Amino acid sequence: xxxxxxxxxxxxxxxxxxxxxxxxxxxxxxxxxxxxxxxxxxxxxxxxxxxxxxxxxxxxxxxxxxxxxxxxxxxxxxxxxxxxxxxxxxxxxxxxxxxxxxxxxxxxxxxxxxxxxxxxxxxxxxxxxxxxxxxxxxxxxxxxxxxxxxxxxxxxxxxxxxxxxxxxxxxxxxxxxxxxxxxxxxxxxxxxxxxxxxxxxxxxxxxxxxxxxxxxxxxxxxxxxxxxxxxxxxxxxxxxxxxxxxxxxxxxxxxxxxxxxxxxxxxxxxxxxxxxxxxxx
Amino acid sequence: xxxxxxxxxxxxxxxxxxxxxxxxxxxxxxxxxxxxxxxxxxxxxxxxxxxxxxxxxxxxxxxxxxxxxxxxxxxxxxxxxxxxxxxxxxxxxxxxxxxxxxxxxxxxxxxxxxxxxxxxxxxxxxxxxxxxxxxxxxxxxxxxxxxxxxxxxxxxxxxxxxxxxxxxxxxxxxxxxxxxxxxxxxxxxxxxxxxxxxxxxxxxxxxxxxxxxxxxxxxxxxxxxxxxxxxxxxxxxxxxxxxxxxxxxxxxxxxxxxxxxxxxxxxx
Numbered sequence: 001x002x003x004x005x006x007x008x009x010x011x012x013x014x015x016x017x018x019x020x021x022x023x024x025x026x027x028x029x030x031x032x033x034x035x036x037x038x039x040x041x042x043x044x045x046x047x048x049x050x051x052x053x054x055x056x057x058x059x060x061x062x063x064x065x066x067x068x069x070x071x072x073x074x075x076x077x078x079x080x081x082x083x084x085x086x087x088x089x090x091x092x093x094x095x096x097x098x099x100x101x102x103x104x105x106x107x108x109x110x111x112x113x114x115x116x117x118x119x120x121x122x123x124x125x126x127x128x129x130x131x132x133x134x135x136x137x138x139x140x141x142x143x144x145x146x147x148x149x150x151x152x153x154x155x156x157x158x159x160x161x162x163x164x165x166x167x168x169x170x171x172x173x174x175x176x177x178x179x180x181x182x183x184x185x186x187x188x189x190x191x192x193x194x195x196x197x198x199x200x201x202x203x204x205x206x207x208x209x210x211x212x213x214x215x216x217x218x219x220x221x222x223x224x225x226x227x228x229x230x231x232x233x234x235x236x237x238x239x240x241x242x243x244x245x246x247x248x249x250x251x252x253x254x255x256x257x258x259x260x261x262x263x264x265x266x267x268x269x270x271x272x273x274x275x276x277x278x279x280x281x
Numbered sequence: 282x283x284x285x286x287x288x289x290x291x292x293x294x295x296x297x298x299x300x301x302x303x304x305x306x307x308x309x310x311x312x313x314x315x316x317x318x319x320x321x322x323x324x325x326x327x328x329x330x331x332x333x334x335x336x337x338x339x340x341x342x343x344x345x346x347x348x349x350x351x352x353x354x355x356x357x358x359x360x361x362x363x364x365x366x367x368x369x370x371x372x373x374x375x376x377x378x379x380x381x382x383x384x385x386x387x388x389x390x391x392x393x394x395x396x397x398x399x400x401x402x403x404x405x406x407x408x409x410x411x412x413x414x415x416x417x418x419x420x421x422x423x424x425x426x427x428x429x430x431x432x433x434x435x436x437x438x439x440x441x442x443x444x445x446x447x448x449x450x451x452x453x454x455x456x457x458x459x460x461x462x463x464x465x466x467x468x469x470x471x472x473x474x475x476x477x478x479x480x481x482x483x484x485x486x487x488x489x490x491x492x493x494x495x496x497x498x499x500x501x502x503x504x505x506x507x508x509x510x511x512x513x514x515x516x517x518x519x520x521x522x523x524x525x526x527x528x529x530x531x532x533x534x535x536x537x538x539x540x541x542x543x544x545x546x547x548x549x
Contacts, residue, residue, distance in 0.1 A: 097517035165417065170500065172517040193417035194499025195506075197514065205499070209400035210416045 058086040059253040061260050062108060064099040065091060066115035066174070066243065067200045068139060071223045072276040073113070073264075079272075080263055087256055095173045095198035096120075103128055103248065110251035111261060113243060115139065115199075116174035120244040130251065133244035136265050137278035140240050141178055142218040143231040144206045151212050156182065156233045159213055160190050167202045167211040170195040175202070178239040179215040185238035203228065217241075219277040240279070313531065320528055321521040328525040336503045337511040338529060344419065344507060345487035348426035349434075352483045356434040357476060361464065363435070364442035375439075382432040389428055390496025397424065397497075421498035422505050426487035433486050434479035441475025442468070481541055485534065 061080075065073050070093045077089035092099065092109070096119035103109055104126040112129070113136070114120045120133050145153050151164060159166050168190070169176030176195065183190055193211060196202035203220045205211040207227045221230035245264060251257045263269050274280065294302070321328065328334070363375055381389055397404040399414045407413040415421045449471060453463040469476075491509040498505040500514065508530050516523035 095517065101517055101520070167499065170514055170517075172514055192501070194501050195514075196500065197495060208394060208398060210394060210398050 056086065057084040057256045057259055059256050060088045060090060061110050061253060061257045062090045062092070063111040063113065063260065064103060064107070064109040065093055065111075065113040066096045066099070067093050067198045068115055068175070068217045068219050069093065069113055069243070070200070072219075072273050072278070075272050076260075076263060076269055079268070080260055083263075084256070084259065089260060093200075097122075097172050097174075098198070106250075108250060108252075109248055110253065110257040111245065112248055113245040113264070114174070115243055116177065116241050117244055118177070119174060120246065123246070123248070128249050129246045130249045130254075131247055133246035134265065135242045135281045136245050136269075137243045137273045138240050138281055139217045139219055139243060139278055141175070141182055141215055141233075141236040142221045143233060144203055144214045144216050144221050144224070144228040145231055146206060146209060146212060147226060147229055149229050149231065153213055153231055155231075156186050156215075156235050157188060159215070160188055164213065165211045166190065166192045167194045167196055167205045167214045168192040169199055169202050169215075170197055173198055174241055175199040175215070175217060178241050181239040182215070182233070182235040186235040217277075222277040242281070243278075316524060316527055316531065320524050324521060325525055325528075328522050329529065333502055333511065334526060334529070337506055337508050337526070338533075340419070340422070340503065340506065341488055341508040342533075344422045344426055345430075345484050345490075347423045348430055348487040348490075349480050349484040351423065351427040352431040352434045352487075353476070353480055356431045356479070356483075357438055357469075360435045360438035360442060361468070364439045365447070378435050379432050381428055382436070386429055386490065386492030386494075387496050388492075390425060390493035393425060393428060393493065393497040397421075416497060417499045417501065417505060419498075419504055422494055422507060425493040425497040426490045429490050429493050430483040430487040434476075434483040437479030437482055438472065438476055441472045441479075445471050445475075481537065485537060488533070489530070 063073065063077070070091075073091060073093075077091060080089050081087055096114040096116060099109075099112065100114065100119045100122040103112055103123050112120070112123055114123075117133075117135075120129075123129050124133065143153060143156070143159065145151065151158075151161075153159065153164075158164075168179050171177055171180055173196075175198075194205070196205065196214075199216050199220055202214045203216045203224060206214045207224055218230065218232075221228055245261055247254065247257055247261060264273075270280065293299075359378065363371065363378070384392075394401060394416065396402050397407070397415045399405065399408050399416065404415060407415070415424060445468070449467050450460075450463045453467045454460060458466065489509055490507070491513065494505070494507060495510055495513075500506050500510050506514075508526060512523050512526045512530070515526055
């Protein structure tokens with residue numbers, strides 16, 4: 001009898017430990033994985049030039065670009081692929097700071113387009129840029145409110161009204177730094193409900209109606225269509241962001257990558273970008 | 282009854298097992314060692330005494346503990362139901378309970394917004410009837426963490442319940458105890474180690490929770506910015522601070538494991 005009881009006890013114990021082990025394994029696999037999707041998408045091709053023997057562009061270009069460039073760069077990527085059959089443009093959009101950190105951390109990217117000179121400087125300081133970054137557009141802040149602007153927000157000052165749920169970008173992200181600059185210029189103290197990790201998540205809090213307003217880029221307001229309403233404010237002139245673009249040192253297909261940068265800076269590229277609400281450099 | 286566990290082999294381990302085993306060990310340990318190697322030891326005291334760090338750490342500990350309490354109150358009865366009561370669709374219920382375990386946490390956060398957000402399926406009534414909104418609040422953090430952590434507790438407790446002999450409960454009920462009394466006085470003490478193990482797992486998972494938290498509760502220092510969020514955002518502009526914060530979380534994890542070593546980490 002004693003033996004049997006002891007054995008039962010041991011069995012239970014073993015099961016318990018096994019269960020805990022299995023659960024721990026699952027914990028590992030379920031580990032949080034949000035943030036910028038900076039997955040390495042480099043092609044297996046190893047040739048350093050993007051041209052094949054006939055002089056045509058080929059291969060894959062991996063572009064790391066600020067979240068606010070998502071719509072316009074996706075359009076330009078498609079145009080590029082159409083103009084140069086055999087090429088593919090792969091994008092990783094995210095907060096410029098997160099992208100810069102992954103580039104300096106060794107993420108395989110060919111082109112970097114950031115939303116501020118400060119985040120670009122992280123990459124150039126680390127010696128990861130090939131050549132000097134060039135400013136290709138500028139972007140201005142705007143207030144995104146719920147459709148129809150039910151809270152009658154007309155100025156930056158209105159955002160400081162109590163009871164209003166406002167989200168800003170984290171100050172580590174260009175849109176957050178710009179928003180702080182604008183608030184400082186206006187001499188306003190604003191306590192948001194959240195500092196979001198990039199401009200799209202700030203915008204989406206308003207799209208989902210969880211927040212009443214967000215300070216985002218004009219381009220984001222335009223991209224969201226009728227899901228938000230934009231309110232211009234004069235202080236945004238004090239916080240205009242320059243967007244620099246550069247070829248990266250680790251680029252596999254320099255010719256193809258340079259051709260993509262050329263398209264972004266061409267008249268055609270500018271048309272797409274200004275159409276999305278960007279300002280000329 | 283199970284046969285006694287086999288004794289460990291006498292001879293050396295065969296190479297085809299030894300090499301991958303060592304590689305596996307290095308794989309798991311190397312990143313943690315790298316964290317220690319790259320740690321900015323000189324500026325460490327300064328980095329760790331900043332108010333933001335303590336704020337984030339305190340918030341993390343409070344929220345993880347509250348999430349574990351929620352998981353215990355709701356999860357133990359749920360585990361009992363799954364282990365002890367025969368009902369139609371039990372397999373389906375179990376699958377639904379374990380779903381958050383395999384779901385990417387960010388998806389969990391989006392789902393919570395859809396359900397409990399200001400404009401959510403349930404959240405809109407909470408807002409209009411009670412003026413209660415959960416996103417961007419500390420309560421929101423607890424909810425996000427409990428959502429992700431509770432399945433660990435349920436699975437762990439259910440396993441323990443299944444391994445526990447139901448005859449003790451049956452004996453108690455034949456002696457006149459109600460089923461609830463039998464659960465409280467007989468079953469619960471019997472499965473206490475399993476409940477404790479599950480609670481620790483849930484707590485650890487809640488402490489490390491990132492995706493659901495930042496999606497559902499946002500990021501505001503002192504209110505919803507837990508340690509993992511602070512680490513992620515610090516990494517963007519101050520990698521040294523991120524490493525320092527990571528070391529704090531690592532130390533907390535090691536402390537928890539060390540504290541529980543005698544209870545359940547040693548096999549057999």
